[in-house]
Structures are given as structure tokens and as C-alpha cells.
Amino acid sequence: MKKLIIITGIVLIAGMITLSFRELPATKESSFATLPKDSIGSVKAYMSVYKVLMSARCMNCHPSGNAPLQGDDNHIHTMNVQRGVDGKGVYSMRCNNCHQAENTAGPHMPPGNPKWGLPPAHMRMVFQGRTPRQLALQLLDPKQNGGRTKAQLIDHMANDELVGWAWHPGEGRTLPPMSRLAFATQVRLWIAKGAYAPSAKAK
Amino acid sequence: MITITVNSQRHDIDVDPNMPLLWAIRDILGLTGTKFGCGAAQCGACTVHLNGEAVRSCVTKTGRAAGQNIVTIEGLSSGNNHPLQLAWNEMNVPQCGYCQSGQIMSAVVLLRENPNPTDQDIDDAMSGNICRCGTYQRIRAAIHKAAAMQAEGAKS
Ligand code: FES
Ligand code: FES
Numbered sequence: 506m507k508k509l510i511i512i513t514g515i516v517l518i519a520g521m522i523t524l525s526f527r528e529l530p531a532t533k534e535s536s537f538a539t540l541p542k543d544s545i546g547s548v549k550a551y552m553s554v555y556k557v558l559m560s561a562r563c564m565n566c567h568p569s570g571n572a573p574l575q576g577d578d579n580h581i582h583t584m585n586v587q588r589g590v591d592g593k594g595v596y597s598m599r600c601n602n603c604h605q606a607e608n609t610a611g612p613h614m615p616p617g618n619p620k621w622g623l624p625p626a627h628m629r630m631v632f633q634g635r636t637p638r639q640l641a642l643q644l645l646d647p648k649q650n651g652g653r654t655k656a657q658l659i660d661h662m663a664n665d666e667l668v669g670w671a672w673h674p675g676e677g678r679t680l681p682p683m684s685r686l687a688f689a690t691q692v693r694l695w696i697a698k699g700a701y702a703p704s705a706k707a708k
Numbered sequence: 709m710i711t712i713t714v715n716s717q718r719h720d721i722d723v724d725p726n727m728p729l730l731w732a733i734r735d736i737l738g739l740t741g742t743k744f745g746c747g748a749a750q751c752g753a754c755t756v757h758l759n760g761e762a763v764r765s766c767v768t769k770t771g772r773a774a775g776q777n778i779v780t781i782e783g784l785s786s787g788n789n790h791p792l793q794l795a796w797n798e799m800n801v802p803q804c805g806y807c808q809s810g811q812i813m814s815a816v817v818l819l820r821e822n823p824n825p826t827d828q829d830i831d832d833a834m835s836g837n838i839c840r841c842g843t844y845q846r847i848r849a850a851i852h853k854a855a856a857m858q859a860e861g862a863k864s
Contacts, residue, residue, distance in 0.1 A: 583750075585835035596821055596833035597762035597814035603749035603836075609767045615749045 537656045540697040547698035550691045552707065554662075555637045557688050560681040562671035566623050573623055577679055578632070592625040608675035616675045620667040624651070641702035642690035655696050663689035710713045714739065715783025718801065729763075730754045732770045733780060739808045741781040745838070752837030755810035756780045762817045764836075769848035781809035784816065792816060795804025803841035811837045815851050826854055
């Protein structure tokens with residue numbers, strides 16, 4: 506009985522977090538909800554976040570090299586496209602020379618977003634090849650995550666327009682394995698419960 | 709009505725803002741030096757400058773160009789005498805010629821930002837422009853030549 510009450514309590518709190526954030530407009534979140542520290546629950550939430558980050562729509566712009574990736578098989582972008590200093594390409598190969606402010610209609614046409622690009626050369630924010638633990642530590646480290654606090658990290662994942670493109674990727678592109686709302690909820694739970702990184706063995 | 713400035717000339721054109729800029733340039737303004745290759749940002753034949761950047765006009769909507777400056781191959785120089793055009797002539801770069809205005813428009817951006825490019829810089833800048841005739845070696849040589857001509861011109 507006691508157990509049931511505790512579980513119901515946790516479900517309710519999680520539900521409240523989800524609902525209250527659902528109301529939030531897409532603006533900067535400067536603080537974040539906390540729950541009692543729970544390394545198991547935190548890591549569990551993170552592992553579902555990790556699955557999204559490693560999906561093609563996210564990872565293709567967080568490559569380990571200096572070329573973006575394409576397709577569900579994460580092949581290197583054709584045409585020898587390069588990151589460039591600002592992450593927006595080089596010379597006559599700037600991202601938005603082809604990628605417009607919105608997806609161009611039709612299969613195999615360039616996807617688009619006003620902020621289209623890779624992370625800049627000084628802050629490469631690599632996802633490709635990172636283990637769950639490595640990526641968690643990297644995401645939490647302001648020196649490697651674009652100088653973000655935990656609140657800003659949540660805000661980026663939950664509200665950033667370019668991140669949101671992953672759920673509107675245009676014709677012929679698969680979606681991340683869960684909805685954006687579910688993703689944002691898992692990010693919040695991960696951090697609310699203590700922002701634990703999984704063990705080095707986690708896959 | 710959309711106002712676009714092409715090769716320093718203002719045009720008011722009555723088109724759907726979703727019309728590809730390439731169509732406006734070729735079909736409405738009659739500037740046919742810019743070519744249609746793939747229509748999907750894959751080949752570079754349609755490259756023009758939008759505020760100095762080498763955009764693919766087949767996927768750039770005319771609405772994006774409203775109020776902006778566009779330069780096509782016809783407007784690159786007053787007497788076909790941009791160093792790249794001179795070098796292209798001298799090295800007999802084109803074979804069929806279809807890709808070449810796009811090649812030159814891309815090379816212009818490269819030389820503007822990097823007056824003395826290495827082979828690697830040329831690869832990085834030019835890999836989005838495909839040539840079915842395979843004139844790549846002459847394109848490379850002509851870019852090096854134009855860079856040298858530009859440097860000479862700057863000295864004299
Ligand atoms: S026609 Fe525009 S890139 Fe091929
Ligand atoms: S010269 Fe024929 S396609 Fe380039």
C-alpha cells in the first residue's frame with residue numbers, strides 16, 4: 506500500500522511537471538524543477554534522451570568530423586561540405602546557399618531552418634561516437650555545451666527552433682524515436698532528479 | 709509585386725514569391741546565362757550571388773531575394789573581364805559550357821574571401837559545382853591563374 510502511494514505520488518509529480526511545462530510559452534527558461542535526487546530514475550530518463558540525440562535528425566549535425574552527415578545511415582554530406590569557423594560552411598559552400606529558412610518541398614530536396622548549420626569550430630558539441638556517459642558529461646559541462654547552465658540546456662532542448670526542426674524534417678526523413686514533448690519531459694526528469702551520468706558500461 | 713535588383717538594375721516583377729529565383733531570372737528577366745541543371749541544389753549550375761553569397765537559385769524562392777542584390781554571370785563584370793573570366797578564356801576551361809557560369813560564380817566568392825587559394829581551398833569551395841564534361845583540372849588551373857592575375861592587378 507505504502508509503495509502504491511509513493512508510486513502514485515511520483516507519477517503525479519512527473520505529470521505536474523509535464524503539464525506545467527506544457528503551458529510554458531517557447532521562451533527562455535531560467536530555472537528548472539527539482540525532484541528528490543534519484544540516480545536510477547535520472548539515468549533512465551537520460552538514456553531515452555540519448556536515444557533521441559543519437560537519432561539521425563540530431564546526430565547528423567553533431568558529427569565527429571568537420572563535415573555534416575546525411576540520411577538515416579549518417580553518411581558524410583555529399584559535395585564535400587565543410588563546417589567552417591562559424592559552423593555555417595565555407596566560401597561558396599555556405600549552408601544557407603542551399604538550405605532555406607524552411608524545408609524545400611519534395612523528396613531529396615534541401616531541408617531548411619533559419620538557423621541551419623553545425624556547431625561552430627570552437628564548440629563542436631560532437632554526438633557521433635560518444636557513449637551515453639561521455640555525452641551526458643559533455644552536455645552538462647558548460648565548457649563543452651556552448652556555455653549553458655542546466656536551465657539553458659533544458660531550454661535549448663525543449664524550445665530551440667533548430668532543435669525543433671528534427672520533428673518537422675520534411676518529406677522522406679524519419680523522426681526521432683519520441684515526440685518533442687516526451688523528449689523535453691525526459692530531459693527535465695533527467696535534470697530534476699539530479700542530472701546523473703550513466704556508468705561507463707551503459708550502452 | 710516583388711522588387712529585386714539584378715546586376716544593379718531594379719525590377720518590379722509580378723510573380724508568386726514561391727517561384728524559384730532561377731525562373732524569375734531566366735523566364736521573366738530573360739537572363740539565360742544562369743542554367744537549370746537539377747533543380748534540387750545538387751549541381752550548382754544555377755549559382756548566382758545573393759548579397760554576395762553563392763546561392764543556388766533553383767531552390768531560392770524569389771521572395772527571399774525581394775529587396776536584395778542579385779548578381780548573375782551577365783553582371784559579373786562590365787566587359788567580361790573579371791580575372792576569372794579572363795583566366796577561363798585563356799585556359800579554354802569550358803567543354804559544353806553548361807556548368808560554367810555556376811562554376812565562375814562560385815569561384816568569385818572563393819577568390820574574394822581567399823585571394824590565394826590552395827588546391828584544398830579550391831576543393832572546399834568548388835565541390836558543390838558539378839561538371840558533366842569533367843573540366844575540373846582546367847577549372848582548378850584557371851582559378852590559380854585568376855588568383856595570380858588578381859595579385860598582379862593589385863600590384864600595378
Ligand atoms: S539547378 Fe540549382 S543546383 Fe542544380
Ligand atoms: S563544361 Fe560541360 S558540364 Fe561543365
